[in-house]
Amino acid sequence: MPEYFFNGQRFNLKYPAVMGILNLTPDSFSDGGLFNDPTIAAEQANLMYQQGAQIIDLGAESTRPGSEPVSEQEELSRLLPVLEKLPKDQFLISLDTTKPLVAEAGLQAGAHIINDVSGGNHELLNLAEKHHAGFVLMHAKGSPKTMQISPTYQNVVEEVRAFFDSKKDDLIQRQLPRIWIDPGIGFGKTLEHNLVIMRNLSMFKEEEWGLFLGSSRKSWIDQLCNAPTPSDRLGGSIASALASILHGVEIIRVHDVQETTQAISVAKELALFKSMP
DSSP: OOEEEETTEEEEOOSSEEEEEEEOOSOOTTTTTTTOSHHHHHHHHHHHHHHTOSEEEEESSOOSTTOOOOOHHHHHHHHHHHHTTSOSSSSEEEEEOOOHHHHHHHHHTTOOEEEETTSOOHHHHHHHHHHTOEEEEEOOSSOTTTTTSSOOOSSHHHHHHHHHHHHHHHHHHSOOSOEEEEOOTTSSOOHHHHHHHHHTGGGGOBTTBEEEEOOTTOHHHHHHHOOOSGGGOHHHHHHHHHHHHHTTEEEEEESOHHHHHHHHHHHHHTTSOOOOO
16 A cells, blocks of 8 residues: 655555545536535535545536636635645545646645646646645646537547656656646547547556546546436446556546445455555
């Protein structure tokens, strides 16, 4: 069980690890508006921890397709009241942000990981290094507002892998406790792009980083299974989580923590896969 020091706190991560999604936004695609109240949001974070999440990912700006960005001040006003209510030594707290000012404030308030959907912003990497935080670097093609407008690739696996390879020299020189790469399911990808990536996740494995996947409740499941509402996509979300673990993914970002952790536990007992080191 790997031991890490994130932002002054020691944690043991048991892989595969479940990251619970906590959206603090009014417009996120799955649960926007449910956790606007800081007390309710903190209760949800603690509930997900009790259900088996080792990491809670706080998002105060929606990155759903077509979403509009919000100001730094708006994002901070959603984030900090929740962060202040959370324990900093029980579970890892991840900040889903692309803004250096927001990341700096969150790390100063005790967060442990930056989850950067913008693809490795240098200012965010510098802040992670300064605070000795973990870092998730995601591939995206375009901004949330435009990324799903006819995305094209010659070979999606090769191109996404090349994107991460272009970051490797910089990443390995940084003093970061752990880096994870996320191929960005649904971020500038068609259904077929998403499926090809998930079938070939092992192509992204590297000693320098761990693998991370966020496929939970996304529209690719609807396109396969006619599940128009996000809450109808539990089965597809769990299937993709288990398949990704078989490819060596260390962290699964999910909405349905209890159901996913149960599926992982049963899959281990059935010898579908073993726990990672």
